[in-house]
Amino acid sequence: MTRRSVAILTALVLGAALVGCSPGADNKTEPDDIIVIDYEAIVWQPGAVAANKAIVDAWNNANPNVQVNLIEGAWSGMLEKMTTGFEAGKVPDVFHYDAKRIGIFAQQGHILNLDPYISDSQRDDIHEGAWQTLQFEDREGTYGIPFLQETDVVFANRTILEAAGVVLPTMDAPWTWEDYRQVSKQLTVDSNGDGTPEVWGGGVPLENSASRILRLALGNDGFFFSNDGESDEVVFGAAEQLVPEAIHGMIFEDRSVDPGNIGFNTEDMLPNFFAGKTATFLGESWVRDLLNTGAPDGFEWVLLPPLFATSFNQPSDTQALAVTAVSEHPEEAAAFVSFFTNAQNQIQMALGDGLVATSKEALRSAELTTSEQGWDIVSAMGAYLIEAPYQRVLALPEWADRVANPAFDRYFRDQIDLDELRRLLVDEGNRVLERYAG
């Protein structure tokens, strides 16, 4: 390297150091009479990002004295960021996150109780199941306003179903698990009988098997946990075993579900679905954006109602906006949260993210009741999203990671039978729960 090169490199480096130490690129200061609220959003789908920005812009235009500074964050690392921020007292005034984690922060005293700020009309408009995800037994109050929820539905290849003469289910005449097994068997094509079908009739992504089973089992009143008033206990009775038994039967008896689904998340199902190798699969409603952008030309898909057992019930997994307890402008922050989560804005966010709104008025709107993209079904599910008993169990994450996921994985690989699955879930599970008792 010549001296000239070294000199150039050194100049560049020193230049970078000087620029690096210069004031930040955007050092705007607002006049003293303008309140600025920091709002961190973790939307990622293009439609949701645009809707989020539009809502913030609408607020800023309508409220010149209370401006919202939008910080576009990400799901990855949000827990660490907020945890560190709470410890140091440096957090945004308002942030968007899932209710489960907001609950953790609320238990630690970091979240403002919004009860004094929520209007009666908004209280009545949002489904009770959604509110419950932000209310806690040992702490009075409501620690956020929920505005989006997830629902599991069935996606189907319309062309394959119509060719097979399958009658599409509706919310009034849904498929049961037995119906789904029959239809999946009917749609499975193994023309050379080698045990590897060219078309799998059914599909159940089981990468996070415990989460999937718990969600689906609620429709059969399968709660997996009971509480005698003092402590939680794992249960695995007839109600709980319907779903895993049905899936196991589809994989090993009917051979209508690919055993490879054990390692798949919902997005992993799509290549086989688009190639016509999987006729139907269970998935979350947000996948529709990927179906729209990733499907080959001419591919026709249809969204079908979730499988019905004793009900359509599914756990309410809400996303919410919360106000931090250290906010210097709690009233203004709460007002922004109420505005953001009003019915009209929920419509935009639901459309952008492909999720279920929590507002009854939004769920009745023309945009969210159209049959296009299955919005009528997705929105109808809003009434069935309830708080599941397991959502209150403190030991749930450890039970799922250490006991349930490995046990279900072994069951769905046919390495253990139902009795052994029960033993692992209950006996091993209760050992984990004991450590959380008291």
Added chain:
Amino acid sequence: MTTYSRTRAGRIGKYIALGLYVLFLAAPLFWLVSVSFKSNAELFDLTQSWIPRDPTLDNFIVIFDEFPLVTSLLNSLIVSTASAAGSVLLGTPIAYVMARQRSLITKGTTAWILGSQMLPFITILVPLFLLIIRLGLYDTREALILVYIVWSLPFAVWMLRNYIRSIPVELEQAAALDRANSFQIMFRIIGPLALPGLIVAFLFAFIQAWNEFFFALVIIKNPDLAPLSLMLVRFIGNDAGVRMGPLAAASLLSAIPNLILFAFLQRRLVQGLLGGSVRG
């Protein structure tokens, strides 16, 4: 077989083996390039190919349209360059003293270097964050530069110490006999000879700062100051949802400055990596 044939066959075999190894290492990069030019429809195709069947620039348009890519890239360049330069500038005199003197202080410094490498950074994240806030450096590039200098300094010192040790002390003695002072010895004797080692230390510190995520996540709030690492995660949602095409395109663009730097400095990099491995 003649010696000539054995040598030739051996050479061919070596090149084949090296070529396969390079392919193995480079395969993820090739795949990244491939994915960045594929449409969503092609990404979900069951049959994947190395070469996009219907190449598209849509992913690149998305990342420039929806994200402040250029700003993030500049932020990463500034922070990484400044912190790498700081590590080398501070680390060189420390390494020189450690290489040439044996004392309690140098032994203590060695213990500090080794001990600091064993500490998971997550254990210091909260107290570090508190310190940054108290210094009035929250949400500034200076904070990141400072943190990254401190984070990469131990490695830079360790690397440079070993490299400087390989430079014969007789050269300094000869310079001292010619009445050169310490600064002159440092900059006119040690500096040029240690240049490959300095470059290696610079590159490692640069890459460490370039890829770092958690400190940036916690310290930076203003999107105009966010480095690339904070921007890339915005393509990943919850429930394992990923915008694969744009993420690949952004990742490819973020790798280019590193590739250029390595290409520019590769000869010195090799010298620096090998230097210090043999004394005398």
